[in-house]
Amino acid sequence: MSLVLDVRDATKVYGAGETAVHALRGVSLQVEPGDYVAIMGASGSGKSTLMNIIGCLDVPTAGRFHLDGVDVGALDDRRQAVVRNRKIGFVFQSFNLIPRMTALMNVELPLAYGGVKPAERRRRALAALDLVGLADRVGHQPNELSGGQQQRVAIARALVNAPALLLADEPTGALDSTSTLDVLGIFDRLSATGRTIVVITHEADVAEHAKRVVRLRDGRVIEDTRLAPVDGLPPRLGEATA
Amino acid sequence: MSAVEIVRFAVRGLAANKMRSALTTLGILIGVAAVILLVAVGEGSSQSIQRNIQQLGANTLTVSSSTGGGGGGFRMARPQEDSGPRTQARPLTVDDARALADKAAAPHVASVSPVVSANAQAATYDGASHPIQQVIGTYPSYFEASNKPVAKGAYFFNDDVLAARKVVVIGQTVAENLFGPIDPVGKQITVTGVPFTVVGVLKEAGSAGGFQDADDVAIAPLTSVQQSLTGFGPLGQILVKAGSAADVAAAQAEITSVLDQRHGVGGTVAADYQILNQATLQETVSAATSTFTVLLAAVAAISLLVGGIGITNIMLVTVTERTREIGIRKAIGAPRGAILGQFLVEATLLSLVGGLLGVAIAVVGAQFTIAGITPVVVPSSVVLALGVSVAIGLFFGSYPANRAARLRPIEALRFE
Numbered sequence: 001m002s003l004v005l006d007v008r009d010a011t012k013v014y015g016a017g018e019t020a021v022h023a024l025r026g027v028s029l030q031v032e033p034g035d036y037v038a039i040m041g042a043s044g045s046g047k048s049t050l051m052n053i054i055g056c057l058d059v060p061t062a063g064r065f066h067l068d069g070v071d072v073g074a075l076d077d078r079r080q081a082v083v084r085n086r087k088i089g090f091v092f093q094s095f096n097l098i099p100r101m102t103a104l105m106n107v108e109l110p111l112a113y114g115g116v117k118p119a120e121r122r123r124r125a126l127a128a129l130d131l132v133g134l135a136d137r138v139g140h141q142p143n144e145l146s147g148g149q150q151q152r153v154a155i156a157r158a159l160v161n162a163p164a165l166l167l168a169d170e171p172t173g174a175l176d177s178t179s180t181l182d183v184l185g186i187f188d189r190l191s192a193t194g195r196t197i198v199v200i201t202h203e204a205d206v207a208e209h210a211k212r213v214v215r216l217r218d219g220r221v222i223e224d225t226r227l228a229p230v231d232g233l234p235p236r237l238g239e240a241t242a
Numbered sequence: 243m244s245a246v247e248i249v250r251f252a253v254r255g256l257a258a259n260k261m262r263s264a265l266t267t268l269g270i271l272i273g274v275a276a277v278i279l280l281v282a283v284g285e286g287s288s289q290s291i292q293r294n295i296q297q298l299g300a301n302t303l304t305v306s307s308s309t310g311g312g313g314g315g316f317r318m319a320r321p322q323e324d325s326g327p328r329t330q331a332r333p334l335t336v337d338d339a340r341a342l343a344d345k346a347a348a349p350h351v352a353s354v355s356p357v358v359s360a361n362a363q364a365a366t367y368d369g370a371s372h373p374i375q376q377v378i379g380t381y382p383s384y385f386e387a388s389n390k391p392v393a394k395g396a397y398f399f400n401d402d403v404l405a406a407r408k409v410v411v412i413g414q415t416v417a418e419n420l421f422g423p424i425d426p427v428g429k430q431i432t433v434t435g436v437p438f439t440v441v442g443v444l445k446e447a448g449s450a451g452g453f454q455d456a457d458d459v460a461i462a463p464l465t466s467v468q469q470s471l472t473g474f475g476p477l478g479q480i481l482v483k484a485g486s487a488a489d490v491a492a493a494q495a496e497i498t499s500v501l502d503q504r505h506g507v508g509g510t511v512a513a514d515y516q517i518l519n520q521a522t523l524q525e526t527v528s529a530a531t532s533t534f535t536v537l538l539a540a541v542a543a544i545s546l547l548v549g550g551i552g553i554t555n556i557m558l559v560t561v562t563e564r565t566r567e568i569g570i571r572k573a574i575g576a577p578r579g580a581i582l583g584q585f586l587v588e589a590t591l592l593s594l595v596g597g598l599l600g601v602a603i604a605v606v607g608a609q610f611t612i613a614g615i616t617p618v619v620v621p622s623s624v625v626l627a628l629g630v631s632v633a634i635g636l637f638f639g640s641y642p643a644n645r646a647a648r649l650r651p652i653e654a655l656r657f658e
Contacts, residue, residue: 057573057652078577085575096570096655100258110574112247157574 002069004164004196005031005054010063011219012049023049024060025219031165035230036191037198038210046219048169051200055167056084068164085114089158093170095150097142103129103153104138110161128156132186148179155186159195166190166197172206184209188237209236248580252587255560263592266556270596270631271603273546277627278604280542282617284535289618291531294456295524301352301487302387303494304518305342305501306479307334332505332514333476336464341500342482348496350489355384355481356464360471365420365460367431372419374412375458377433379467380481385411387483390461395427395442398463406465410438413457414446436470438462487521494519539623546627549596550634557589557642568646569654582647589639590632597631 012024023046031037041047052058053065059073066072068087072080089110090096097106107125116124129138132152142150151171158166168187172180188209191197199210207213208227211234215223228235256263339356342348358379365374378384385397398409410431417426426440438460447456468474484493494517507513561568568581601624608617 052652055573057650057655078579081572081575081577083575084573090573092655096566096573098567098570100254109571113571113574113576113580115244161575 002033003030003066004033004035004068005029005198006064006066007050007053007060008064010050010053010060010065012046012053012058013061022219024053026063027216027219027221029214029221031196031198032230033164033196034191034194035196036187036209036211036234038207038213039198039200039216040202040204040207040213041216042202044218045216047200047202047216049219050216051167051169051198054165054198055088055090056080081113085110086161087164089161089163089166091151091154091158091166091168091171093173095142095147095154095174097150097153097157099142102139102141103134103145103156106142106153107157107160110157114161124160125156128160129153131159132156133182146179147175148182151175151179151183152186155183159190164196166195168197168199170201171199172201172203180206184236188234191234192237209234211235245583248583249587249591251584252591255564255584255588256591259560262556262560266552266592267596267599269549269552270546270593270634271549271600273542273549274597274600274627274631275604275607276542276545277539277630278601278619278623279607279612279617280538281535281623282604282608282619283612283615284531284538285620286612286615286617288528288531288535290615291527292524295520295527296389301484301490302520303482303484303490303497304479304520305334305338305482305497305515306518307476308514308516334480334515335477338501338504339477339480341504342480342497344500347500348493350485350493350496351482352485352489353383353387353483355381355387355483356477357384357479357481358464358467358472358475359478360467363434363460363471365416365431365433367420367426367429370420370422372416374416374433374460375455376460377467377471378459378461379464379472380461381464383483384461384481387481390447391445392442393445394425395440398441403463403465406469407463408436408438408466408470409441410460410462411442411444412440412461413444413459415455415457416460417443433460434471438466490519490521543630546630546634549631550593550638553589553592553635554638554641556592557585557639558645560588561585561642561646564646565649565654565657568649569651569657572649572651573655578647581649582643585643585646586636586639589643590635593631593635593639597628600631601628 007027007029009026009028010024011022011026014021014023027046027050039047039050049058053060054067056067056072059065064071067083070083070087072083075083098109104122104125107128108121111121111124126135126138129135132155134149134152134156137145137149142153145153172183175183184206187197187199191211199206201207211226211228211230211232213223213225213227214221336356339354342351343354360377361375363374363377365372381403382397382399385391392411395411397411398407402409410433412426420426420431421429426443428440430437430439432438444457444459444461482493482497484490497517501515502508502513505514571581605619608619
């Protein structure tokens with residue numbers, strides 16, 4: 001079976017000489033389709049760097065990185081943009097919606113950059129918003145939405161292109177507990193329908209929802225625990241939404 | 243990502259900061275309007291000067307004496323003059339004029355009008371008085387050669403010249419000041435105490451801005467003016483009309499040869515007369531006015547440049563301010579071209595809208611008289627100013643747009 005994510009012995013060094021910072025010291029991580037992985041670690045453990053590499057926002061100093069079978073490091077700027085557009089859906093801690101654009105327009109944006117026709121774009125964006133339960137908020141701008149609603153718009157935007165990987169960076173870090181449960185419930189349901197999800201987090205509650213937990217410390221993987229089988233259901237499905 | 247899409251993003255970006263966009267547009271607007279309007283003023287003044295020259299008469303050559311009357315002493319002091327056969331510069335005479343009228347010697351000359359003039363002559367009629375700026379004594383051919391048709395009454399005739407009759411054709415200004423609403427034809431006026439009968443009124447020539455009033459004149463037979471006002475001295479000038487525009491050069495050559503012979507010019511002796519060719523005058527003046535126009539346009543172009551720098555400035559601010567947005571767009575897969583396009587189109591839209599508004603304002607402004615000049619909008623200046631403003635948008639927008647496109651997404655996302 002082809003891996004969605006295949007990181008082999010990746011290292012990342014910032015700076016050079018005596019001031020060099022080793023953010024990653026040889027990380028290997030394979031993710032199969034349908035898996036729901038939580039990457040945990042304290043700040044400085046290298047999890048943000050790993051997420052940047054997985055998200056094609058950065059390239060490793062050494063080591064190989066394949067996303068859905070594609071060696072991203074070898075691609076030029078334009079193709080990397082295409083990979084980010086088609087293969088990855090980003091969910092950020094601070095939502096990162098574009099201000100002064102309605103929820104619908106924000107969700108349509110990846111499709112616009114992907115060259116999808118306006119009518120089709122609208123249909124898919126509405127479907128994605130419906131999936132996160134925001135069908136009645138499509139015309140609202142980010143500043144008219146609550147944090148939880150904004151994050152759900154961001155999830156809809158991440159999903160709309162049907163990416164190979166949903167990559168979330170501390171998705172509940174800026175949310176209250178109710179909204180956190182909302183968002184985690186959405187992730188559980190997405191996982192149950194076979195989506196591949198990688199969540200970066202430092203909260204144990206969030207990690208408990210994943211099928212597999214990977215712990216990082218000082219740029220190395222120190223623990224890799226499986227909570228549920230890849231082709232099974234996520235362990236906490238149903239609890240969050242209940 | 244279609245072009246329409248990019249334009250839509252750009253419009254949205256501009257609309258987000260209406261005040262800023264409007265002020266930036268204003269910079270380009272002023273620049274474009276200034277270029278078009280100042281070129282229009284230059285063109286307007288050039289055209290009005292050209293018209294004034296044309297009013298002097300078509301295909302005419304003006305011969306005037308180049309000796310300054312009593313300046314003989316100075317000229318005599320020059321050694322070349324002493325060695326020459328001529329001992330004194332000769333003034334222009336009626337005989338010179340007759341010689342030029344000789345068809346055998348000067349076949350390209352159509353008519354010759356000797357001219358004497360007296361300035362600031364007091365004229366009175368029935369208690370009203372008016373100092374006539376210029377009283378001209380000449381032949382009837384002068385009217386045609388100098389392009390002065392009559393509006394009322396008639397010209398005087400060759401008979402009047404021979405008999406030295408005291409008849410006069412007056413200009414509009416004179417007619418208005420002396421007669422008011424009364425028809426002047428047939429009335430008698432006195433010019434410096436000498437009675438003249440008005441036989442005609444000239445058509446209004448229209449006073450030219452900055453020039454002397456072309457309507458403040460009186461034209462009488464040469465002999466009458468000489469008798470009563472100027473005396474039988476030298477002529478002020480001789481107005482020569484060539485057969486056609488093509489004959490002007492030939493006529494000028496003929497005049498030169500006739501007068502050189504009569505005045506003993508040649509070898510080391512410098513000419514004591516000068517011929518003013520209207521075409522040459524026109525060329526000289528148009529060269530001068532085009533320099534003037536270029537100067538005005540250059541000043542205006544600087545303001546356009548300043549407007550362009552304003553665009554760069556505001557786009558740099560916009561890019562910095564929207565760094566995070568650029569990062570988000572890149573993270574969700576915006577290619578470099580789309581970001582570059584969006585910011586380039588934003589800059590170009592600013593300058594294009596400014597340019598179009600500038601053209602509109604310049605065209606409206608050109609309907610008004612500016613400093614006594616009616617501006618004439620030059621279409622090429624409109625095209626040029628508009629083209630330059632768009633080019634400025636592209637050029638001055640490309641640096642900030644490139645900077646936006648080059649931003650690395652992780653750094654842009656980290657930007658607060």
